[in-house]
Amino acid sequence: xxxxxxxxxxxxxxxxxxxxxxxxxxxxxxxxxxxxxxxxxxxxxxxxxxxxxxxxxxxxxxxxxxxxxxxxxxxxxxxxxxxxxxxxxxxxxxxxxxxxxxxxxxxxxxxxxxxxxxxxxxxxxxxxxxxxxxxxxxxxxxxxxxxxxxxxxxxxxxxxxxxxxxxxxxxxxxxxxxxxxxxxxxxxxxxxxxxxxxxxxxxxxxxxxxxxxxxxxxxxxxxxxxxxxxxxxxxxxxxxxxxxxxxxxxxxxxxxxxxxxxxxxxxxxxxxxxxxxxxxxxxxxxxxxxxxxxxxxxxxxxxxxxxxxxxxxxxxxxxxxxxxxxxxxxxxxxxxxxxxxxxxxxxxxxxxxxxxxxxxxxxxxxxxxxxxxxxxxxxxxxxxxxxxxxxxxxxxxxxxxxxxxxxxxxxxxxxxxxxxxxxxxxxxxxxxxxxxxxxxxxxxxxxxxxxxxxxxxxxxxxxxxxxxxxxxxxxxxxxxxxxxxxxxxxxxxxxxxxxxxx
Amino acid sequence: xxxxxxxxxxxxxxxxxxxxxxxxxxxxxxxxxxxxxxxxxxxxxxxxxxxxxxxxxxxxxxxxxxxxxxxxxxxxxxxxxxxxxxxxxxxxxxxxxx
Numbered sequence: 123x124x125x126x127x128x129x130x131x132x133x134x135x136x137x138x139x140x141x142x143x144x145x146x147x148x149x150x151x152x153x154x155x156x157x158x159x160x161x162x163x164x165x166x167x168x169x170x171x172x173x174x175x176x177x178x179x180x181x182x183x184x185x186x187x188x189x190x191x192x193x194x195x196x197x198x199x200x201x202x203x204x205x206x207x208x209x210x211x212x213x214x215x216x217x218x219x220x221x222x223x224x225x226x227x228x229x230x231x232x233x234x235x236x237x238x239x240x241x242x243x244x245x246x247x248x249x250x251x252x253x254x255x256x257x258x259x260x261x262x263x264x265x266x267x268x269x270x271x272x273x274x275x276x277x278x279x280x281x282x283x284x285x286x287x288x289x290x291x292x293x294x295x296x297x298x299x300x301x302x303x304x305x306x307x308x309x310x311x312x313x314x315x316x317x318x319x320x321x322x323x324x325x326x327x328x329x330x331x332x333x334x335x336x337x338x339x340x341x342x343x344x345x346x347x348x349x350x351x352x353x354x355x356x357x358x359x360x361x362x363x364x365x366x367x368x369x370x371x372x373x374x375x376x377x378x379x380x381x382x383x384x385x386x387x388x389x390x391x392x393x394x395x396x397x398x399x400x401x402x403x404x405x406x407x408x409x410x411x412x413x414x415x416x417x418x419x420x421x422x423x424x425x426x427x428x429x430x431x432x433x434x435x436x437x438x439x440x441x442x443x444x445x446x447x448x449x450x451x452x453x454x455x456x457x458x459x460x461x462x463x464x465x466x467x468x469x470x471x472x473x474x475x476x477x478x479x480x481x482x483x484x485x486x487x488x489x490x491x492x493x494x495x496x497x498x499x500x501x502x503x504x505x506x507x508x509x510x511x512x513x514x515x516x517x518x519x520x521x522x523x524x525x526x527x528x529x530x531x532x533x534x535x536x537x538x539x540x541x542x543x544x545x546x547x548x549x550x551x552x553x554x555x556x557x558x559x560x561x562x563x564x565x566x567x568x569x570x571x572x573x574x575x576x577x578x579x580x581x582x583x584x585x586x587x588x589x590x591x592x593x594x595x596x597x598x599x600x601x602x603x604x605x606x607x608x609x610x611x612x613x614x615x616x617x618x619x620x621x622x623x624x
Numbered sequence: 625x626x627x628x629x630x631x632x633x634x635x636x637x638x639x640x641x642x643x644x645x646x647x648x649x650x651x652x653x654x655x656x657x658x659x660x661x662x663x664x665x666x667x668x669x670x671x672x673x674x675x676x677x678x679x680x681x682x683x684x685x686x687x688x689x690x691x692x693x694x695x696x697x698x699x700x701x702x703x704x705x706x707x708x709x710x711x712x713x714x715x716x717x718x719x720x721x722x
Contacts, residue, residue, distance in 0.1 A: 132625075140657060142660070143656070143657045143660030143661055143664070144653060144656045144657050144660060145660070145661070146655030146659070146660035146663050147655070147658070147659035147660040147684070148656060150660070150663055150677050150680075150681055151656065151681045151684050151685070153677075153681075154677065154681035154682070154685070155681075155685065156676050159672075159674055160663065161672050163669060163670055164663055164666075165667050166672070167663065168663055168664045168666075168667030168668070169667070171660060171661075172667075172668075174665060176666075372677060532634050616626045
């Protein structure tokens with residue numbers, strides 16, 4: 123399909139979409155007024171709107187719609203309006219507005235500008251009543267529906283406004299040129315319509331009859347007339363009736379009738395229908411081109427805005443990622459520092475415990491040596507004693523005191539051993555706690571490392587294992603020392619008993 | 625049914641009424657379009673909220689009433705003051721607008 127045809131079809135679809143939405147709104151309004159709701163009818167009307175919307179979206183996306191278009195049901199591509207027949211399909215709402223229908227009674231004078239033939243058809247007589255356009259007197263009653271204006275884009279509105287200004291300028295020039303010969307005030311005075319040499323067949327302009335305000339407003343569901351399509355344009359086609367157009371055309375209608383357009387007019391209006399059609403096509407293409415440029419500019423602006431938004435989003439995401447990475451690195455560093463501190467504390471405690479145990483063992487060894495020397499001295503005295511025959515009372519007292527002293531020392535040693543055992547248990551307990559702390563610190567470090575997916579240095583494991591081995595060796599050594607001490611104490615105890623018994 | 629003399633209405637008032645009538649028509653079309661769009665959205669959800677539809681339809685009815693009033697004012701040549709009285713139900717026959 124040609125690009126121009128696609129644009130035209132898109133415009134038709136947009137108009138149809140708006141029309142159907144409004145028709146659906148009218149349907150809802152009617153249900154509200156009658157307080158008679160029909161969900162099925164609403165769903166069908168909605169489906170009609172969605173159908174046009176889908177087709178419009180596909181067209182905008184670049185997909186040519188397959189099958190009969192929804193516009194062909196209401197708007198044929200040729201611009202001719204097919205009157206309703208049994209074979210034609212109409213919206214489910216059943217509404218067929220006067221916008222697309224031929225007026226029923228309709229008188230149409232040259233005072234009222236005709237819409238473009240592509241949108242509306244009129245009877246061949248050229249009659250056009252005030253029902254479908256505001257009368258010249260600008261009276262607008264409840265019976266007269268305001269002519270529906272096609273929803274124009276901003277670019278189209280600008281183009282229409284520009285064109286309107288041009289027409290106003292021409293009209294003003296014509297009015298100035300004809301101001302010398304005032305004539306009767308008729309509708310043919312419109313410079314855009316009047317043509318020299320073309321007889322005026324339309325009746326003189328009179329204000330349209332204004333119906334009573336109490337009359338019911340024309341229903342959009344009114345039966346569609348079956349007037350024939352026009353064979354030839356009844357009057358010179360005019361632009362779509364915009365409010366500005368009406369406002370500017372009305373004063374023109376009061377200009378003198380029989381005054382030809384000034385010779386300085388840019389170009390005469392064509393009378394041949396083909397020329398008229400060609401001019402309309404040219405105007406439509408110009409409008410479409412303007413709209414296309416506006417749409418392109420809008421799309422470009424949208425794309426730039428979207429690109430800027432995406433760039434900002436990416437930058438913010440990157441900054442967030444950097445911050446999270448920094449936090450993870452700080453957590454890893456903190457965990458490693460904790461592990462190092464725990465290791466150092468364990469080392470200090472182990473060394474202190476080892477030193478204390480060694481000091482205590484040295485003290486115990488010195489005492490044991492002293493005891494052994496004392497025992498040897500006592501045994502030497504006992505060996506020397508039988509030679510004298512009778513026991514020396516002084517020596518006996520000395521032995522008794524020594525025995526008492528030895529017993530006291532034994533008791534003190536046992537007490538010290540008990541304390542040493544308790545101290546050893548404490549050391550072991552603290553070592554276990556320190557080991558648990560190290561393990562917890564290692565676990566925290568491992569967890570932090572796994573979170574950041576970075577491999578942590580496994581130095582802590584080797585250090586911990588070495589420390590555990592050293593600690594185990596110290597404990598074993600201490601246990602050996604304690605058992606040796608106990609054996610020595612037991613030996614000295616036995617020897618003391620033997621001495622006591624002897 | 626000339627309750628008031630047509631001569632009471634000035635040209636400025638008449639133009640103002642015509643402009644306002646055009647605005648009301650634009651507003652009516654816009655509201656009807658919104659109402660249709662709302663109905664389409666409700667149909668897509670499979671549930672018609674009649675309260676919301678009624679609220680929107682009531683807006684359109686208000687616009688219609690006001691447009692009828694303005695049209696009557698134009699037809700009978702009422703001044704703005706007379707139209708205001710009429711809107712407040714002074715005539716006793718018309719429905720109050722807004």
